[in-house]
Amino acid sequence: RDSGLTDTFLGAICNETARYGFAIASPLLHLKDGIRDITITEFADMSSYFDVEYSSESGWEEAVFDKNMIRIVEQQPPVVAYNESIHQAGFDTDYPVIRLIYKNGKANFDLTIPKIKVSVKGTKDFLLRNDYGVVNHEQVFFPFGIRPVKDSTLRIYNKNIFNSYLKEGTVKINIKWKGKPSFSTHYQGYPEKPVDEFSDPEKLTINKWKANSELGYAERKLQNDLGYSVYQNLYADVAIAKATKTDATATCPNQTYTPEISAISLDYTVEANIDTLFRIHPLGHVKGNVNDTLFKNIENEGELLIGLDNMDAPVILTLYIRLRAYGNNPDKIIDSYPDWYYLANNEWRIFEKSKIISDSTNRFTGSGIVSLSIPPEAFTPHTILPEDKVWLKVAFNENSDAFPSIENITTQVLDAAFINQDNDLAHLEKGLSPNTISKPLTTIQGVKSVSQPYPSYGGRAIEEKRTFYTRVSERLRHKDRAWNVWDYERLILENFPSIFKVKCIPNINPNAIYSPGDILIVLLPDCRIIQQKDIYKPKVTLQLLYDIKEFIESRCSQSATIFVQNAEYEEIKVDCKVTFTKECSDTSYYQNLLHEELKTFLSPWTKEDTNTIDFFKTLSKSQIIYFIEKRPYVDFVDDLKVSMGSKNIDDDDTIIPSKQNAILTTSKNHLIKGK
Numbered sequence: 001r002d003s004g005l006t007d008t009f010l011g012a013i014c015n016e017t018a019r020y021g022f023a024i025a026s027p028l029l030h031l032k033d034g035i036r037d038i039t040i041t042e043f044a045d046m047s048s049y050f051d052v053e054y055s056s057e058s059g060w061e062e063a064v065f066d067k068n069m070i071r072i073v074e075q076q077p078p079v080v081a082y083n084e085s086i087h088q089a090g091f092d093t094d095y096p097v098i099r100l101i102y103k104n105g106k107a108n109f110d111l112t113i114p115k116i117k118v119s120v121k122g123t124k125d126f127l128l129r130n131d132y133g134v135v136n137h138e139q140v141f142f143p144f145g146i147r148p149v150k151d152s153t154l155r156i157y158n159k160n161i162f163n164s165y166l167k168e169g170t171v172k173i174n175i176k177w178k179g180k181p182s183f184s185t186h187y188q189g190y191p192e193k194p195v196d197e198f199s200d201p202e203k204l205t206i207n208k209w210k211a212n213s214e215l216g217y218a219e220r221k222l223q224n225d226l227g228y229s230v231y232q233n234l235y236a237d238v239a240i241a242k243a244t245k246t247d248a249t250a251t252c253p254n255q256t257y258t259p260e261i262s263a264i265s266l267d268y269t270v271e272a273n274i275d276t277l278f279r280i281h282p283l284g285h286v287k288g289n290v291n292d293t294l295f296k297n298i299e300n301e302g303e304l305l306i307g308l309d310n311m312d313a314p315v316i317l318t319l320y321i322r323l324r325a326y327g328n329n330p331d332k333i334i335d336s337y338p339d340w341y342y343l344a345n346n347e348w349r350i351f352e353k354s355k356i357i358s359d360s361t362n363r364f365t366g367s368g369i370v371s372l373s374i375p376p377e378a379f380t381p382h383t384i385l386p387e388d389k390v391w392l393k394v395a396f397n398e399n400s401d402a403f404p405s406i407e408n409i410t411t412q413v414l415d416a417a418f419i420n421q422d423n424d425l426a427h428l429e430k431g432l433s434p435n436t437i438s439k440p441l442t443t444i445q446g447v448k449s450v451s452q453p454y455p456s457y458g459g460r461a462i463e464e465k466r467t468f469y470t471r472v473s474e475r476l477r478h479k480d481r482a483w484n485v486w487d488y489e490r491l492i493l494e495n496f497p498s499i500f501k502v503k504c505i506p507n508i509n510p511n512a513i514y515s516p517g518d519i520l521i522v523l524l525p526d527c528r529i530i531q532q533k534d535i536y537k538p539k540v541t542l543q544l545l546y547d548i549k550e551f552i553e554s555r556c557s558q559s560a561t562i563f564v565q566n567a568e569y570e571e572i573k574v575d576c577k578v579t580f581t582k583e584c585s586d587t588s589y590y591q592n593l594l595h596e597e598l599k600t601f602l603s604p605w606t607k608e609d610t611n612t613i614d615f616f617k618t619l620s621k622s623q624i625i626y627f628i629e630k631r632p633y634v635d636f637v638d639d640l641k642v643s644m645g646s647k648n649i650d651d652d653d654t655i656i657p658s659k660q661n662a663i664l665t666t667s668k669n670h671l672i673k674g675k
Contacts, residue, residue: 021050021101023089023285025276028118029054029096030160031079032125034265036072038098039117043068046111050100055082063098070098074122090285090383093276101280117271122174124265127157140178140262144198144222148258152222159216161268166213170269173209178260187227189253190234196223198259227256286346286384302400306409307389313379319370320413321361322454323404325541326533332402333510333565334542338364343391344377346384364394364403366543369413404542410453418459428459460497482556488521491555492548499540499548500526503567503615505660510563512659521552521564522661524613527605535606536599536665537569538613567615570657572602573667574624576640578674584633591674594631601627602666617664619655 029038040046045067052070053060056077064071072079079096082089091097128135128143131152135141144152156162161171187193198220211218234253241247278285283305308317340356341348351372360368378390385391396403416437418428427433437452463471471494478487488504501524509515523540525532532538540548549564556562584590602619604612621642628637642649644664649655657664 019101019280019282021099021280022113022288023091023097023099023278023280024113024116024274025082025091025093025095025097025278026116026272026274027095027160027163028116028165028270028272029079029098030081031072031096031118031120032123033074033078034123034125035074035121036079037119037121038070038072039119040068040070040113041115041117043111043113049103051103052098052100054079054099055087055097056080057086059086060099065100078125091278092287092383095275099278099280113274113277115271115273117269119170119267119269121267122265123161123268125158126161126266128264129155129157137261137264140260143259143261146258147228148198148222149225149228150222152225153219155217155219156266157217161266161270162211162216162218163213163270165270165272166211167269167271170267171209171211171218172267174263174265174267175261176263178262181254181257186254186257189251190227190230192230194224194227194256196226198222199224199226199257226258231256281384283386284382284384286382299397300395301398302396302403304394304396304406305385306392306394307386308392308411309389311374311379311390313374313376315374316357317372317374318411318413319372320408320410321364321368321370321406322408322410323361323364323367323543324407325404325531326539327402327404327542329399329401330533330539330542331566332399334363334365334399334402336397336399338403339395340370340372341393341395342374342378343382343385343393344375345380346382348393348395349377362543362546364396365546366404366541369415402542408453416452418456425462427456429461430455431459432456480555482552488519488552488556492521492523492552495551496544496548498526498529498544500524500613501615503661508660509561510565512661517559518561518563519556520661521548521562522567522615523548523564524567524615524663536603536668538605539566565661568659568662569665570644570659570662571665571667572619572655573643573670574598574640575643575671576628576673577638578628578672579635579638580633580674581635587674590633591672594628594634594674595670595672597631598624598628598670598672599666599668602664613663615657615660615663619664620653621649621651621655 024040047065047067050065052063052065054063054070054072055061057080058077061077063076064073079098081095082091082093082097084090087097089097089099124137128137128141130144132145135143135154143154156173183193183199187199193199209218209220231253238250238252241250277288279288306319311317340351342351343349355373355375357371357373359370361370362368372392374390378392381387382391418432432452432455434453434455435451437450439450440447474490474494478490480491482488482491485504485506489502492499492502503522503524505520505522507514507516507518508520509518510520523545525538525540525544527535527538530538530541530544545564545566549562552564553562578591578594580587580590600607601624621640624642625637625640628634628640642655644655644658655664
């Protein structure tokens with residue numbers, strides 16, 4: 001499910017935002033240590049939209065994302081190759097992975113990521129080898145041994161650094177020397193100073209290193225022996241001169257310098273096109289083309305996913321979708337149809353009209369049976385959702401919070417119609433109780449059991465004589481056709497018993513604007529039949545609105561435009577000071593009691609008969625004062641103010657609805673100050 005622009009779907013509150021995003025797998029991401037910066041090209045300043053994780057030895061580790069750069073600091077664990085047993089994301093790759101999860105559940109921007117660049121500072125993740133074997137660079141070491149000779153070799157091995165992705169001129173060797181000499185004075189007296197950077201560490205660079213991208217190393221050969229070959233002769237000449245006294249001023253040359261390193265690390269930069277890209281969906285993923293946009297399939301505000309197992313292809317599937325009476329926002333008008341899809345090869349394919357055999361949910365506005373012909377393609381392998389199921393999807397582009405909440409979805413269903421065979425007809429008025437039917441009259445081959453989880457619907461009690469005469473006389477007048485206001489109202493009341501009152505307003509559209517040819521039909525429900533979400537503002541269910549619209553459109557002029565809607569409600573709010581009688585000393589209790597009784601007075605249908613709800617009801621401030629003063633626990637009322645919406649009601653004003661389709665009701669919170 002996708003939380004979308006609202007935080008609801010089919011009227012139900014969602015406590016968890018769906019996970020959408022993408023993941024990148026690349027050999028460049030073998031990053032063990034150091035400061036590791038991963039730059040996503042063409043991804044400037046998107047850090048506020050994403051949370052970033054990378055594959056570590058113990059699972060997924062969070063990283064810092066700033067603008068278009070992901071930073072992994074020195075203290076964080078290595079980035080390692082993806083391992084399904086550890087990371088459990090279903091990615092088909094042996095490379096390390098970084099994944100970016102969109103924070104807000106739905107992405108509306110168009111992005112591609114052609115390349116990534118990795119810059120590392122201070123890595124020690126390499127192998128050192130000289131002519132004498134492997135060198136332990138975790139402690140002080142001699143890079144060319146204790147007595148270097150010309151062409152002595154030092155190699156640095158790491159295939160993740162020295163490869164075809166390495167940017168030219170970006171490798172830097174960071175060396176901390178032990179006993180570093182002063183080149184100008186150390187070789188004083190030598191006939192020819194050694195010409196090699198390792199004899200003058202201040203000048204050491206990578207320039208004379210030779211990289212081998214196929215074998216994954218860089219090597220450095222000494223151009224000379226750092227003075228070892230001449231030192232012994234120079235020392236002998238001085239010793240002889242002093243012994244024979246031929247040159248008493250002769251001085252011994254400085255001992256030749258043997259390079260000794262106490263610490264070594266590398267800085268480098270590699271850059272490459274993306275090797276593997278995965279689009280992450282709420283329940284799975286799909287391997288994508290790096291040239292495709294990252295979020296091209298995220299286009300619906302709400303989606304209902306249905307996974308089915310133990311199915312054979314092809315098959316006719318029947319689903320009973322049990323919906324509650326209302327959604328989270330029942331006041332919205334729905335003018336679009338949801339679309340049915342099936343998953344095939346990681347692609348959602350819309351059902352052809354011929355494959356939707358029947359749908360009695362009426363745009364998903366009420367409970368009903370949907371029959372679908374599932375094509376063979378729906379049984380093909382996929383990774384975007386768990387692969388052990390056949391997946392269907394109902395997609396809603398907008399107004400997902402207006403649809404009723406889902407109570408249950410059941411497979412292998414059918415409708416059973418009542419046929420009277422001298423039965424007891426008492427159940428027709430209130431419906432047959434759940435679980436009354438437990439088995440078929442005769443055994444049906446292949447059917448193991450039968451259940452009736454919900455009560456029956458659509459029945460009507462036996463018609464009394466008075467009701468019969470009323471219906472017949474009305475039928476003779478309107479002849480099952482809607483020509484005037486009276487016809488519209490009587491046709492609806494006769495055919496829809498759960499409707500208590502109907503108001504037909506000609507030449508008015510839902511915005512209360514004069515519009516010739518438009519017919520606005522406003523409905524009030526029978527609260528004893530239709531369960532209410534808010535009893536202070538009774539509403540007809542969405543399914544019933546559509547049923548009545550379809551019914552009346554088949555019986556009126558084709559030139560008329562029909563709008564069917566619930567009544568609007570305008571709240572009355574009371575602000576007053578009340579003095580309670582001496583016997584009623586518990587002020588808090590009587591404040592609450594008056595508050596509840598006042599709400600019942602202003603919306604009497606909540607406790608009394610439904611007949612009290614009326615389009616033509618009016619009130620005055622004096623009626624409200626009279627009601628409050630007649631409470632046995634009230635002494636007198638003072639400073640009473642009444643408002644309807646933002647309008648304050650004067651003492652002489654009559655409180656009437658501001659629209660023809662509105663009804664007065666109580667505010668849920670009145671201001672009552674007691675003493």
